[in-house]
Amino acid sequence: MRFSGLRVLTEGLTGNRGWRPHWRDPDPRPEYDIVIIGGGGHGLSTAYYLAREHGLSNIAVLEKGYIGGGNVGRNTTIVRANYGLPGNSEFYSHSLKLWEGLEQELNYNVMMSQRGVLNLCHSDGQRDAFARRANAMVNQGDDAILLDRAGVRRLVPYLDFDNIRFPIYGGLYHPRGGTARHDAVAWGYARGADGRGVDIVQNCEVTGIDIDNGRVTGVQTSRGAIRAKKVGIVVAGRSGQVAAMAGMRLPVESHILQAFVTEGLKPVIDHVVTFGMGHFYISQSDKGGLVFGGDLDFYASYAQRGNLPMQEHVMEAAMTLMPVIGKARVLRSWGGIMDMSPDGSPIIDRTHIDGLYLNCGWCYGGFKAVPASGNCFAHLIAQDRPHPAATRFRLDRFRTGVGLMDEEGTGAQHNLH
């Protein structure tokens, strides 16, 4: 079933009776070449690219809940390539390019909207840091524009420019950044993978990983044992638990991150605006809701809901930056479990067990990574060597100290990112 404007029109005029489910709902088979644990954005895109680019199709994605129920459906949908360090820089650049062709590639409307991401700065030092980052972005081949105060005002006149604590000095503008509809990204990849023969098995929790003589042989699940030649762990906030099934202890601590959405409003915020000093960022969804968030709650948690102190902090930051928001009413808030790594950068690597691969450590920024993470992880699983855009996401960098990617410069330590 292909989507097209004509198809939408015809269906609309004939009572929408022709639509079919976008993917099958198969029972798991007893054996696959490759099993992907976790049906989030990264697991689904991994399966898609394994089929699309490596010609493999005897693959299952095992998801303990439903597709889109994890972080991929809980994030604030920001897509960008404004990283500064080698390793992250080429990877997120690769990802943004994949985003730009994703709807055509998947024949699926993921509502990719390159509305521009604007990071605000509030001191000379911060502006210098932005200038450096902008140069790194341009050197990578991506776009970055350093704006002065007047330039920021032209884009976003509704902000409070003269806040006494954080007056706005300028901003780093990244026009190709923006947002995408997060559920649609999961659904689009699921449909694309399914169409190429991948089994997407929902309500199937992996409860054990079978290892024989240092080699993975399959998994135990709530729906029975499944044999597999290769297994990929892509479970975001649950990485610690699933890796423990293979006897591994990961450099990951799971934390809670909250997000908020207001009632639907007329268009008011045209870009993604981030207020790093106040721990606040915002955009407006196509439905009109103001979607915003802040920092982690900052304690280890698997609750998928946060506490009131961080909610209050985020609301205060919102009022500081844009008092106009005081008239909006918050409709919902929720939380997701973040797989925090010590240096704030991800891991896409083999493990010490043959045939077992690991993809984790996305912290609060893994949505933008969905295309490239799947693309690079598929490459690693299929060819047993890293994709050129993800050579530095090594698991052993913490042990050796070589190649740490501490984007914020705070130290490669837990609880600092």
Add this chain to the structure above:
Amino acid sequence: MRIPCPICGSRDIREFDYMGHAQALDRPDPGAGAQAWDDYLHNRDNPAGPTRDLWFHGMGCGAWLVVERDTVSHEVTGATLARDVKGGAA
């Protein structure tokens, strides 16, 4: 969340800073080797359920606490002064 500080009594979570799992108190020997230090500094059990972690009562008495709580329910079940735990078998 409220934390029962052994010195100050039950206090709002906003008075505390979080410093991660209490394994930080079990510092290896300087010569224990790279694997032991990697485990200590970076690797975590990361439990879903009961855990013990370090909280600093910065806006109260200034003590470091080992707090027992549940990472799934957010229930806090107890707190001990870290100095009484440090080096002990706990």
